[in-house]
Amino acid sequence: MARPRKNKILVLYMLLSRKQNAGQNQNIKIANTTSENVVKCNYLGTIVTNQNLIQEEIKRRLNSGNACCHSIQNLLSFLLLSKNIKTIINKTIIRMRVFENRVLRRIFGLKMN
Structure with missing residues (x-):
C-alpha cells in the first residue's frame, strides 16, 4: 500500500x-x-507590483487590446465572410477596444517612448 x-x-x-x-x-x-x-x-488576472504601480497593468491591457484588433483585421479582410458578420465583429470587438484604449489614454496621458 x-x-x-x-x-x-x-x-x-x-x-x-x-x-x-x-x-x-x-x-x-x-x-x-x-x-x-x-x-x-x-x-486574479491583474499584475500587482510591490510599488503599487498600475502602469504595467495598463500597458499589458493596451498591448493585448491592440493584438486583438490586429488579429481581427485578418478576419475582416477575409472574402468569404458576409458584410453583416463583419459589421457585427466590428461593433462587438473593435469599437469596445478602441473606446477602452481611448479612456485609458485620456486618464493616464499619451506618452511617447
Missing part, C-alpha cells in the same frame, strides 16, 4: 509600499517553512 504524499504548500508574500526603496528581498521563516518575497505577481 502506497503512503499518501504530503503536498508542500508554496507561500509567497509581497511587501506593499508607496516608497521607492520598498520590497527588500528578505525571506521569512516560520516553523521550518521559508516564504519568499516577490516583487511582482499575477492576482
Whole structure:
C-alpha cells in the first residue's frame, strides 16, 4: 500500500509600499517553512507590483487590446465572410477596444517612448 504524499504548500508574500526603496528581498521563516518575497505577481488576472504601480497593468491591457484588433483585421479582410458578420465583429470587438484604449489614454496621458 502506497503512503499518501504530503503536498508542500508554496507561500509567497509581497511587501506593499508607496516608497521607492520598498520590497527588500528578505525571506521569512516560520516553523521550518521559508516564504519568499516577490516583487511582482499575477492576482486574479491583474499584475500587482510591490510599488503599487498600475502602469504595467495598463500597458499589458493596451498591448493585448491592440493584438486583438490586429488579429481581427485578418478576419475582416477575409472574402468569404458576409458584410453583416463583419459589421457585427466590428461593433462587438473593435469599437469596445478602441473606446477602452481611448479612456485609458485620456486618464493616464499619451506618452511617447
